[in-house]
Amino acid sequence: MRxxxxxxxxxxxxxxxxxxxxxxxxxxxxxxAFRTSNHSRAQAHSHSHxxxxxxxxxxxxxxIERYRNFCIVAHVDHGKSTLSxxxxxxxxxxxxxxxxxxxxxxxxxxxxxxxxxxQTCSMIYNHKGDDYLLHLVDTPGHVDFRAxxxxxxxxxxxxxxxxxxxxxxxxxxVANFYLAFSQGLELIPVxxxxxxxxxxxxxxxxxxxxxxxxxxxxxxxxSAKTGWNVEAILPxxxxxxPAPTGDPSKPLKLFLIDSWYSSFxxxxxxxxxxxxxxxxxxxxxxxxxxxKYTVGEVGIQYPDQVPQSVLRAGQVxxxxxxxxxxxxxxxxxxxxxxxxxxxxxxxxxxxxEEPKPMVFVAAFPVDQDxxxxxxxxxxxxxxNDRSVTIQKEASHALGAGFxxxxxxxxxxxxxxxxxxxxxxxxxxxxxxxxxxxxxxxxGREVTxxxxxxxxEGDHTKRDIAELREPYVMATLTFxxxxxxxxxxxxxxxxxxxxxxxYFTATQVILKYEMPLAxxxxxxxxxxxxxxxxxxxxxxxxxxxxxxxxxxxQLLVNKEPVDAVSRxxxxxxxxxxxxxxxxxxxxxxxxxxxxxxIQAAVGRQVIARESIKxxxxxxxxxxxxxxxxxxxxxxxxxxxxxxxxxxVGNVVIDHSAFQAFLAK
Ligand SMILES: Nc1nc2c(ncn2[C@@H]2O[C@H](COP(=O)(O)OP(=O)(O)OP(=O)(O)O)[C@@H](O)[C@H]2O)c(=O)[nH]1
Numbered sequence: 001m002r003x004x005x006x007x008x009x010x011x012x013x014x015x016x017x018x019x020x021x022x023x024x025x026x027x028x029x030x031x032x033a034f035r036t037s038n039h040s041r042a043q044a045h046s047h048s049h050x051x052x053x054x055x056x057x058x059x060x061x062x063x064i065e066r067y068r069n070f071c072i073v074a075h076v077d078h079g080k081s082t083l084s085x086x087x088x089x090x091x092x093x094x095x096x097x098x099x100x101x102x103x104x105x106x107x108x109x110x111x112x113x114x115x116x117x118x119q120t121c122s123m124i125y126n127h128k129g130d131d132y133l134l135h136l137v138d139t140p141g142h143v144d145f146r147a148x149x150x151x152x153x154x155x156x157x158x159x160x161x162x163x164x165x166x167x168x169x170x171x172x173x174v175a176n177f178y179l180a181f182s183q184g185l186e187l188i189p190v191x192x193x194x195x196x197x198x199x200x201x202x203x204x205x206x207x208x209x210x211x212x213x214x215x216x217x218x219x220x221x222x223s224a225k226t227g228w229n230v231e232a233i234l235p236x237x238x239x240x241x242p243a244p245t246g247d248p249s250k251p252l253k254l255f256l257i258d259s260w261y262s263s264f265x266x267x268x269x270x271x272x273x274x275x276x277x278x279x280x281x282x283x284x285x286x287x288x289x290x291x292k293y294t295v296g297e298v299g300i301q302y303p304d305q306v307p308q309s310v311l312r313a314g315q316v317x318x319x320x321x322x323x324x325x326x327x328x329x330x331x332x333x334x335x336x337x338x339x340x341x342x343x344x345x346x347x348x349x350x351x352x353e354e355p356k357p358m359v360f361v362a363a364f365p366v367d368q369d370x371x372x373x374x375x376x377x378x379x380x381x382x383x384n385d386r387s388v389t390i391q392k393e394a395s396h397a398l399g400a401g402f403x404x405x406x407x408x409x410x411x412x413x414x415x416x417x418x419x420x421x422x423x424x425x426x427x428x429x430x431x432x433x434x435x436x437x438x439x440x441x442x443g444r445e446v447t448x449x450x451x452x453x454x455x456e457g458d459h460t461k462r463d464i465a466e467l468r469e470p471y472v473m474a475t476l477t478f479x480x481x482x483x484x485x486x487x488x489x490x491x492x493x494x495x496x497x498x499x500x501x502y503f504t505a506t507q508v509i510l511k512y513e514m515p516l517a518x519x520x521x522x523x524x525x526x527x528x529x530x531x532x533x534x535x536x537x538x539x540x541x542x543x544x545x546x547x548x549x550x551x552x553q554l555l556v557n558k559e560p561v562d563a564v565s566r567x568x569x570x571x572x573x574x575x576x577x578x579x580x581x582x583x584x585x586x587x588x589x590x591x592x593x594x595x596x597i598q599a600a601v602g603r604q605v606i607a608r609e610s611i612k613x614x615x616x617x618x619x620x621x622x623x624x625x626x627x628x629x630x631x632x633x634x635x636x637x638x639x640x641x642x643x644x645x646x647v648g649n650v651v652i653d654h655s656a657f658q659a660f661l662a663k
Contacts, residue, residue, distance in 0.1 A: 052306045058124055059300075062133045064314040065243045069155055069272070071137040073180050074162035075170035075536065079192040083162060083224035083233075084121070084136060090231060091123035091134070093302060120257075120270060120316055122300040127238050134237065135316040137257075153179065154334075154349075155257050155272040155316055158186035158241030160233065161214070165191045165199035165221070168507055169207040171475045171538035177212055186241050187212070189219040190233065195226050207507065246313025251342035252276035252284065255349050257316070259331035261383040266324025269331055270301075272316045274349065276339070279310040280322075287348040288335035296322025328383060357389045357405025358470060358541065359412045359520050360449050362430045362563065363419065364401030370426060371400055377422050378402060381415060388415060393450065395563040398428060398657065403450055406432075408539075409520050428563075430661050432520040436567055437468040437544055451565045454551040456602060468544040469569075470516040473498065476527065477509050478535035485530045486510065493518035494569065513542055517568065552606070554580050555598040556588075556650050563657065577606035585609040587656035595650055 072080045088094045123134040137156055153159070159180050163173055180187060189208050191201055205216035220236060222229045253275035262268050271278075278284070282295040299307040300317040311317045325331060336348035365374045382388055389405035406412035412432055419427065435449045440463050448454060455464065474495070478486055480502070487510075490497070495514035502508055514523075519539060527535045552573055554564040564584075568576060577599030584597050588611060595611040 055124070055300075055302060055306055056308055058131055059133055059308070062124075062131050064246060064248070064312070066130060066132045067135070067243050067314040068132060068157065068237050068241050069135040069137070069244055069314075069316055070158045070160065070237055070241050071153065071156045072162050073159045073173070073176045073185075073187070075164070075167075075172040075176075078162050078164040078167070078170075078173070079224045080162060083160075083190075083192060083222070083230070086224050086227050086230045087136060087233065088121060088123060088303065089227075090234065091125045093121065093123045120301050121303040122316070123302075125234050125238075127235060132238055133315070134234070137316070153183040153185055155255065156185060157244055158188065158237070160190045160237075161187045161208070161212070162190045162192055163204050163208060164193045165201045165204045166193050166196045168200070168204045169211055169477070169509075171477045171509075171536040174211065174475055174477070174509065175538040175540065181212075187214065188233075188236050188240055189214045191219050191221045192224050194221045195223040195228065210501075211509075244314035246273065246275050248275075248277045248312040250275040250313070251345050252278055252282070252337070252339045253346050253349070254278060254284070254319075254337040256331060256333055256335045256337065258333060259325075259328050261328050265320055266326070267321075267328050267331055269319045269321075269325075270316070271311075271319055271337075273311050273313050275313050275346075277310050277312045278319065283340040284337045285340050285343060286330075286332070286335050286337050287343075288332040289330060291330060292340055293321040293325065294323075296320045296324065357387070357407060357449075358434060358516060359406045359409055359432045360403060360435070361406075361412060361416065361432050362393050362395070362398075362401055362403045362450075364395065364398040364428045364563070365423070366426045366428060368399045370423075374402070374423065374427065377419065378404070381418055385415070387411070395452075396559075397561050397652070398563045401428075405449060409524070412520075428657055428661060430563060431566075433566065434470055434516045434520060436549060438464060439466040439468070441465045451551060451567045452562050454565075454567050456551060466546050467549050469547040469549055471513050471542045471545050472516050472519060472539040473542045474512045474514055474519065474537060474539040475509065476512065476535055476537050477507060478527075478531045480508050482531040482534065483508055483510075486527065486535065489523075489526055489530060490514065493521075493523055494571070515545075515547070515569070516541075550601045552577055552580075553600050554584060555596075555600055556584075556652070557596055558598075559650075564660070573601055573606055581607045581609040584656070584660050585611060587659045588650070588652055589656075591650060 072083060074080045085094070089096045120135060120137045123136065125132045125134055135155075161173070161177060161180070163169060177187075189205075189212075191204055193199055194201055201221055205219055208214045208219065209216055220229065220232050222233065224230065252273070255272045255274055256269055257272055258270040259267055260270075278295060278298055280295050280297055283292060284295060285292045297307055297320045298309075298311045298317060299305050300311075300315070305318055308317065311319075334349075336346070338346040363374065363378070365371050378390060382390065387407050388411075391403045391405075392400065393403040394400050404412075404415070406415060409432065416429055419429070433449075433451060435447050436454065438446045438448065438455065440446070442463070455461065474490075476486060476490075487497070490510075490512045493514055495512040495518070498511040498513055500508065500510050524537050527537060548570040549567050550570055550573060551565055551567050554561045564580070566576070580599045581597045588595060588597070590611055591613060593613045597609045597611070598605050599607045
């Protein structure tokens with residue numbers, strides 16, 4: 001269990017709790033934060049051998065040459081968090097054992113067993129009689145969170161490349177390896193889970209050599225779970241990973257790694273000091289926004305926040321401003337800060353391109369009266385995830401809602417889970433879509449993220465020079481026996497094989513270029529089910545490619561159901577169109593008249609189904625004098641009206657949309 005992560009993600013647990021109940025008045029939420037905060041302080045004492053002033057005194061004695069900043073690069077579940085725990089115990093930062101406090105982990109992280117947000121922790125380690133200050137940054141394994149991953153790499157001098165000896169190199173090991181390698185990180189191979197009976201260290205070492213040119217004799221074999229040989233790691237960190245460079249007497253140069261919102265203290269910044277030093281009372285300025293702030297508190301994560309009087313060049317720690325930043329949006333990740341007055345003397349770090357959202361869904365409240373509630377909860381979730389984009393959207397069939405943009409499929413489904421966690425059945429979420437580019441003959445280039453904006457009709461088509469869709473490079477790893485099935489799936493999803501690597505033992509690494517649109521269409525689900533769960537997948541954006549894409553629409557009695565329209569490749573139109581009409585038919589009740597359901601591209605009807613009318617009008621059978629019965633019927637109808645969506649003259653229950661839009 002990840003005790004240290006839990007400790008400082010407790011603050012996030014509070015936000016999580018708040019996000020789940022956004023209507024909680026501010027007062028109770030503050031009380032909760034207080035309680036949590038005091039509680040976590042108490043925990044800090046029981047977890048750490050050192051008092052805050054001891055820590056400060058010891059750190060003050062450590063020169064920058066004895067700092068080491070490092071992270072752990074690994075595939076999901078290979079044991080990063082377990083190993084982090086062991087390292088923190090070894091250095092006395094936390095005490096061994098302790099309670100497993102399930103509540104403290106960000107809910108989705110716990111449920112899915114993945115780390116979403118990068119976390120950091122400082123440790124003091126005595127090696128051959130000298131104290132060393134170590135900063136461990138725990139990075140997310142999934143490359144959807146590539147931006148977070150690369151920011152943690154920038155703040156590190158090296159990384160432990162951690163591989164589960166029973167599974168060997170997996171898709172994210174490969175992807176994260178290249179990311180770390182391209183940032184010039186010093187890598188130390190570590191083979192974990194050697195206690196497992198089916199661990200195959202020799203094979204994994206061979207894979208590491210083949211893939212990453214890492215020598216087997218350099219690898220450290222450990223069991224993070226039992227703690228076996230973990231003590232061999234930190235001496236290697238000290239010997240192999242270079243100390244950060246920086247001069248505490250130079251003007252301040254500070255890099256923003258991450259930020260999050262604490263309802264107790266406002267926006268917290270996780271930073272790395274590159275040059276100079278920072279302390280409470282300093283006036284600082286952001287190169288990204290030009291805004292100025294006064295520093296309220298600085299400190300280190302140990303693993304709780306431990307205030308320090310100063311943070312020096314080479315250190316990784318946290319900063320609060322006073323008054324605090326109001327919104328996390330002000331904190332541009334990858335931004336550089338300096339002291340006011342030194343703007344001209346300091347060259348900002350290159351920073352990061354803001355990642356662009358590539359996967360979109362629309363979310364609508366079933367009952368329009370819930371619109372504000374939905375807006376509140378989305379905004380709460382956005383406080384801690386500024387990479388989600390949001391736009392209001394209106395649909396004839398579903399009313400007012402939001403279009404949300406995400407970095408990738410996992411990012412999207414994690415957010416969706418949180419939203420559903422709160423709204424359950426009272427929210428309709430459309431299946432994920434990807435952006436498309438339109439190049440017009442007059443030279444204009446437009447990227448559209450909403451199928452409703454996709455041009456229709458022949459007159460607009462004449463103006464279009466080219467349509468493009470995004471492609472990704474997918475890396476898949478799986479046991480050799482599934483090769484045939486996996487290739488079939490990739491080909492069926494318009495994939496193009498780029499490389500196929502075999503290992504003497506049974507693992508295959510396959511690379512395919514394929515449209516992102518196919519990947520978001522439950523590609524991973526299909527892959528998992530045909531490999532008994534053994535396949536791993538990772539992908540990176542490749543390029544925009546010209547493509548014959550069209551807009552498919554669902555029509556009910558000739559009226560388009562805008563929420564259901566989708567842009568897709570010509571080759572899929574028939575298959576999807578047929579599926580749509582058959583599925584929608586199942587969910588629409590009989591009406592007094594015939595209902596015709598069609599799937600169409602422009603004026604061309606691709607598929608058609610119809611629902612026969614009632615044979616007799618039920619209401620008409622009622623006697624005119626049967627007033628009370630008639631009133632009851634009308635009242636019932638009124639109640640129901642909220643839940644009903646009218647498309648043209650056809651009234652459709654919201655559950656029809658829900659069932660239809662659900663996968
Ligand atoms: N047998 C055995 N199990 C281990 C070892 N290390 C970790 N595990 C188990 O492997 C699972 C995943 O470990 P985590 O530490 O959560 O993995 P992680 O890499 O942090 O996962 P993410 O945070 O999702 O990237 C847990 O059930 C651990 O108990 C080990 O050395 N031996």
